[in-house]
Amino acid sequence: MDVQEVVRAYTGSKRRLVVLGYNATLTTSVEAPERQFEQVKALAKVNPRVMQSVCELCTDPANVVVIFSGSETSKLDEVFGHLPVWLAAENGVYVRPPAKAASGPAGAGRGADGGGGGGERGAAGAQPSPAAPQWKCVFDTVHCEWMESVQLVFDYFCERTPRSFVEARETSLVWNYKYADVEFGRIQARDLLQHLWTGPISNAPVEIIQGGKSVEPSPL
Structure with a gap:
């Protein structure tokens, strides 16, 4: 670029x-x-x-x-x-x-210009911080029934692939081999994809996100 x-x-x-x-x-x-x-x-x-x-x-x-x-x-x-x-x-x-920035106190600084109680009026009129x-x-329903069986497959490939690991998220799992041997990791990733498509996610509403050195089934 x-x-x-x-x-x-x-x-x-x-x-x-x-x-x-x-x-x-x-x-x-x-x-x-x-x-x-x-x-x-x-x-x-x-x-x-x-x-x-x-x-x-x-x-x-x-x-x-x-x-x-x-x-x-x-x-x-x-x-x-x-x-x-x-x-x-x-x-x-x-x-x-x-996020929205919190508003400052109403009338802030007027008490310093003179006039007793100006600071108190500013504090009383302070704007509340906006709610976070x-x-x-984005989905009406997220189906995650497939995650347990995918976890078993990922655990198996972690045992087969030294220095690979699994990251568990709320709606997805990631098998990452960024610290494994590069060529061996790629071979294992191809084998892993075959296991997933013919097994735990064959009929599940899931897509596969392939990163540079990761495989992530994610809900559709």
Whole structure:
């Protein structure tokens, strides 16, 4: 992608939709194959300079910023919940509208200009903090009956594939082999897909999301 062309298109547009990935896009890469998955996930942080750039994008009224991720809702709330951005968790199964900034006290500062009780009037007229935006599921019903049998298949392939691991989410499971031998991991991934399509998800309302080094059945 031509960076200069992107800059020209950005500066020349009046309205912009900016969709950003989270894992491995806004986060720092963690190469720690000897660690457990939960430890690796805890080490993955958003670089402060990257977060500052996201904040600057949010301040432009011409921008609508969306953070799209396979992560769970609680993780996105923790990292981006204070920002006026749209959040999409678990690959779009759950969405959350932007947070709104709290209004300052009505009449703030008037007490300092003189007039007894000005500060008290400001406190009494303080605007309540807006309620936190709520997550909504894009499906009327999410069928997850298939997850238990898929977990058994994933556990089997974890035993066969050293340094692979499973990430359990509310509506999906991810088998990840990013720390395994690359070629062996790819062979195992192909074998895993055959097991899934002919077994636990053969008749389930599920799609397979194939990442660079991961396999994720997700509800349709």
